Amino acid sequence: MARGLFAESGADLELVGVRKEFPGFTAVEQLDLTIAAGTFFALLGPSGCGKTTTLRLVAGLEEPTAGRILIGGADVTDTKPFRRPVNTVFQSYALFPHMSVLENVAFGLRRRGIGDPLGKAHTALQLVELDHLAERKPAQLSGGQQQRVALARAVVNRPALLLLDEPLGALDLKLRRQMQLELKNIQTEVGLTFVHVTHDQEEAMTMADTVAVMNKGRIEQIGAPEELYELPRTSFVANFLGQSNLFAGEVVESGDATIGVQAAGRRILVPTERAQRRSGSVTVGVRPEKLLLLTEEPAATAGINVLGPGRVTDVSFSGVSTQYLVEVPGVGTIIVFAQNLVFGPVVERGAEVWVSWRVEHGFGLSDAPVSSIAQAHEALVGGAEA
Amino acid sequence: MALTAFTGPVVSADASGARRGGRIALLLLLPGIAYLLLFFLAPLVSLVITSLQTPSETVFGQYDFTFNWQNYGEVIGTYSEQILRSFLYALLATVFALLFSYPLAYFIGVVMRRWPLVQSLLLILVVAPFFISFLLRTLAWKQILSDEGPVVSTLKALALLGPQDHITGTPIAVVFGLTYNFIPFMCLPLYTTLERLDMRLIEAGRDLYAGPATTFRTVTLPLSMPGIVSGTLLTFIPAAGDYVNASSQFLGGTSSTMIGNVIQSNFLVQLNYPAAAALSILLMAIILVLVGVYVRRSGTEDLL
Numbered sequence: 193m194a195r196g197l198f199a200e201s202g203a204d205l206e207l208v209g210v211r212k213e214f215p216g217f218t219a220v221e222q223l224d225l226t227i228a229a230g231t232f233f234a235l236l237g238p239s240g241c242g243k244t245t246t247l248r249l250v251a252g253l254e255e256p257t258a259g260r261i262l263i264g265g266a267d268v269t270d271t272k273p274f275r276r277p278v279n280t281v282f283q284s285y286a287l288f289p290h291m292s293v294l295e296n297v298a299f300g301l302r303r304r305g306i307g308d309p310l311g312k313a314h315t316a317l318q319l320v321e322l323d324h325l326a327e328r329k330p331a332q333l334s335g336g337q338q339q340r341v342a343l344a345r346a347v348v349n350r351p352a353l354l355l356l357d358e359p360l361g362a363l364d365l366k367l368r369r370q371m372q373l374e375l376k377n378i379q380t381e382v383g384l385t386f387v388h389v390t391h392d393q394e395e396a397m398t399m400a401d402t403v404a405v406m407n408k409g410r411i412e413q414i415g416a417p418e419e420l421y422e423l424p425r426t427s428f429v430a431n432f433l434g435q436s437n438l439f440a441g442e443v444v445e446s447g448d449a450t451i452g453v454q455a456a457g458r459r460i461l462v463p464t465e466r467a468q469r470r471s472g473s474v475t476v477g478v479r480p481e482k483l484l485l486l487t488e489e490p491a492a493t494a495g496i497n498v499l500g501p502g503r504v505t506d507v508s509f510s511g512v513s514t515q516y517l518v519e520v521p522g523v524g525t526i527i528v529f530a531q532n533l534v535f536g537p538v539v540e541r542g543a544e545v546w547v548s549w550r551v552e553h554g555f556g557l558s559d560a561p562v563s564s565i566a567q568a569h570e571a572l573v574g575g576a577e578a
Numbered sequence: 579m580a581l582t583a584f585t586g587p588v589v590s591a592d593a594s595g596a597r598r599g600g601r602i603a604l605l606l607l608l609p610g611i612a613y614l615l616l617f618f619l620a621p622l623v624s625l626v627i628t629s630l631q632t633p634s635e636t637v638f639g640q641y642d643f644t645f646n647w648q649n650y651g652e653v654i655g656t657y658s659e660q661i662l663r664s665f666l667y668a669l670l671a672t673v674f675a676l677l678f679s680y681p682l683a684y685f686i687g688v689v690m691r692r693w694p695l696v697q698s699l700l701l702i703l704v705v706a707p708f709f710i711s712f713l714l715r716t717l718a719w720k721q722i723l724s725d726e727g728p729v730v731s732t733l734k735a736l737a738l739l740g741p742q743d744h745i746t747g748t749p750i751a752v753v754f755g756l757t758y759n760f761i762p763f764m765c766l767p768l769y770t771t772l773e774r775l776d777m778r779l780i781e782a783g784r785d786l787y788a789g790p791a792t793t794f795r796t797v798t799l800p801l802s803m804p805g806i807v808s809g810t811l812l813t814f815i816p817a818a819g820d821y822v823n824a825s826s827q828f829l830g831g832t833s834s835t836m837i838g839n840v841i842q843s844n845f846l847v848q849l850n851y852p853a854a855a856a857l858s859i860l861l862m863a864i865i866l867v868l869v870g871v872y873v874r875r876s877g878t879e880d881l882l
Contacts, residue, residue, distance in 0.1 A: 251782050252784075274788055274793075278785070280782075287782075290800045
């Protein structure tokens with residue numbers, strides 16, 4: 193990277209067939225990924241899914257077992273980390289304890305011979321509202337303050353690619369929101385490429401242009417946050433990103449517009465273009481907020497799926513909405529989110545109800561079906577712990 | 579006012595608690611203080627008194643207290659060469675021991691971190707020489723470096739040493755002996771700091787455009803300063819007063835006499851106690867000043 197000069201803009205990042213094995217386990221199975229310059233990209237996944245390893249591979253702190261890494265079209269696979277146009281905000285902050293906050297921030301600028309390192313460091317500290325603590329040592333700051341210094345230390349270098357490893361984990365909610373906005377501002381203002389690793393799905397969805405959901409060393413699905421939420425392709429994505437009601441069954445009819453799935457003696461219709469598998473055993477699902485609770489059996493209507501009757505087993509109020517758990521014999525427990533349009537819950541525990549949703553809200557998953565929602569949850573929890 | 583009235587008793591309770599804590603602390607310190615008084619302060623005072631004595635006019639070998647400050651001037655005049663030489667040798671030995679020990683400690687404490695068993699084995703090897711008396715080890719080196727020994731004959735065969743040259747009895751042998759004997763004292767404190775070195779900071783340095791050499795200079799070295807300071811102090815202070823390595827019975831000769839040998843000879847051979855005492859006090863004072871300046875300048879308070 194040229195001395196004395198900032199990157200003019202963000203660079204695109206390309207991972208080609210990247211694989212990383214550690215003695216005893218494989219952290220990253222097979223990664224093919226292209227991140228366009230200037231995007232805010234989030235890698236989302238449970239701990240241990242290989243997302244931090246991916247970040248370290250891009251930073252050059254780990255060497256891939258196989259595959260190539262390209263930044264701005266240049267192959268950097270064999271480039272040392274200090275020659276890559278990349279900076280990292282470490283999860284552990286990794287601030288130098290023997291230097292003042294100001295010297296920490298100026299460190300990268302000094303190494304690259306950029307003019308007025310202290311002035312630029314002060315500006316970066318003003319950005320994170322810590323300029324008044326510039327002369328302190330990192331140990332004299334709180335966790336949240338240290339995290340902001342780590343952010344300033346990376347951002348001040350204006351790298352073509354900024355890697356963020358759970359950078360907002362130690363902040364309280366208010367500061368976190370503020371920093372999220374700040375990060376987004378920096379990113380759009382300078383046009384840098386941000387790769388943000390997090391296990392917080394809300395953070396990933398609110399900040400990122402593109403989200404990749406990672407599980408067990410593989411990327412399960414990539415797309416815009418809305419796309420990932422509305423049309424998950426695997427049961428892992430369906431349950432890691434928000435909650436889903438999943439039903440396993442056999443495809444009994446396959447039309448141009450919809451496919452019909454026989455699940456627990458009932459027929460559920462799913463739009464054909466929203467189904468990944470169109471024959472054999474499949475899993476279909478619908479988001480809990482798309483469901484309607486009905487106290488009497490509705491008349492059969494085209495374009496509406498109905499399940500029921502079932503019993504309300506739990507009602508929990510959460511302010512904006514109320515969550516109902518409905519036990520439908522043969523199907524299992526269905527989660528329903530209902531907006532609180534009236535005061536208090538619409539039905540009480542023990543009430544007999546039907547649930548319905550519009551056919552176009554359903555989705556069909558690509559992975560092998562699981563026989564019940566309970567198993568899907570187990571798979572999710574197991575995946576999160578692995 | 580009401581508030582202060584209420585807080586009054588609370589404050590006094592705190593103060594009495596602190597006083598009780600102070601009394602317990604004092605009680606715990608008592609053995610240490612007694613030890614220092616008996617074995618450090620008393621001999622020191624006796625040494626200062628001895629250093630101001632003059633030989634008795636009537637009885638040979640007996641000295642009277644006369645506040646004879648000239649003793650100090652005399653020993654400085656007579657032994658300035660040996661005093662300067664001692665500090666030069668101690669400095670050289672400290673530098674060589676540091677240059678040798680730092681890579682060794684880094685290897686054990688950082689590179690071998692993934693193999694704790696190898697790490698402990700290597701540490702045992704560093705400490706192993708302590709199982710044999712350092713007198714014996716120094717004598718062994720005298721044998722190895724002697725004129726008939728393998729080192730001299732090899733160097734002579736390679737024409738690196740002339741036919742009349744020796745190693746024992748030269749300053750080289752003395753500095754070598756000092757370096758060798760103090761390497762464990764340098765290595766262990768360095769190891770303890772390097773073993774705690776946070777590798778994530780090294781990674782951060784590499785991420786922030788610092789190459790291996792720059793990362794070492796700006797991150798690793800400053801972070802290992804506590805180990806360097808304690809290691810160099812543990813080497814320099816005893817090396818400056820050492821009288822074994824420079825003794826002609828071991829590795830030294832007449833041209834490499836150190837202050838320790840002079841003090842030994844004045845105390846035990848010439849029986850000139852005031853001169854020996856004055857030299858001891860002088861040695862202590864110089865070391866105190868040097869160490870004080872060194873610790874202040876290296877500024878390690880922040881790291882400890």
